Amino acid sequence: MEIVQVEVGLLQNFSTLIAAGRECAIVDPAFEVDRLLTVVRERGWTVRSVLVTHSHHDHIDGVAELCAATSALVYVGAGELERLRAAAPAAMVQPIADGEAIPLGEHRIVALATPGHTVDGRSYFTGNAILTGDTLFVGGCGRTDFPGGDAPTLWRSLQRIASLPEETRVYPGHDYGATPTSTVGWEGTHNPYLLCRSESEFVALRTGKSPPRPTRGFR
Ligand SMILES: [Zn+2]
Numbered sequence: 001m002e003i004v005q006v007e008v009g010l011l012q013n014f015s016t017l018i019a020a021g022r023e024c025a026i027v028d029p030a031f032e033v034d035r036l037l038t039v040v041r042e043r044g045w046t047v048r049s050v051l052v053t054h055s056h057h058d059h060i061d062g063v064a065e066l067c068a069a070t071s072a073l074v075y076v077g078a079g080e081l082e083r084l085r086a087a088a089p090a091a092m093v094q095p096i097a098d099g100e101a102i103p104l105g106e107h108r109i110v111a112l113a114t115p116g117h118t119v120d121g122r123s124y125f126t127g128n129a130i131l132t133g134d135t136l137f138v139g140g141c142g143r144t145d146f147p148g149g150d151a152p153t154l155w156r157s158l159q160r161i162a163s164l165p166e167e168t169r170v171y172p173g174h175d176y177g178a179t180p181t182s183t184v185g186w187e188g189t190h191n192p193y194l195l196c197r198s199e200s201e202f203v204a205l206r207t208g209k210s211p212p213r214p215t216r217g218f219r
Contacts, residue, residue: 162184
């Protein structure tokens with residue numbers, strides 16, 4: 001499979017194209033759809049699917065335009081389906097369950113439920129790459145203070161991604177890190193959110209609240 005990242009818009013968003021043979025899936029088309037379609041045209045690809053990591057506007061604002069230009073089906077977690085159906089041709093939008101696979105050429109892409117940044121976010125696993133949306137950034141992770149966000153839930157989703165083979169390449173939803181991509185192994189040894197030893201330590205770091213003071217010694 002070939003993976004092409006395109007940085008779009010003013011929020012350092014990545015839209016990411018995954019191709020197998022002549023078939024292509026586009027993850028999180030939000031801005032500058034014409035640039036994405038230029039890549040598709042230049043390489044002679046056909047867009048089969050749009051994979052949505054989550055329904056924040058900076059990840060979905062281009063879905064309708066892309067649907068108008070292609071016959072791609074749109075996949076999103078069921079808990080964020082209504083928001084997508086309001087933003088794109090409803091008949092093209094389908095829920096995708098945890099563990100469900102989407103065929104792409106001779107390959108398949110597997111959806112992983114990774115909620116916590118939003119209520120029913122998805123990451124997409126190709127076998128040697130994971131597209132993490134706003135769940136995991138290079139050296140960071142998504143916020144949990146928007147509606148549907150929940151820090152303990154995000155912790156569990158991050159643990160799930162961290163359990164993938166360490167050579168798995170990480171393609172995040174924003175260009176917020178020192179490099180555009182990294183690996184699961186690098187994140188596990190450098191990302192402060194993955195270096196947390198417990199859920200409570202993570203929640204304190206993510207929400208900016210100090211951990212409880214140790215009571216040992218004196219009170
Ligand atoms: Zn987001």
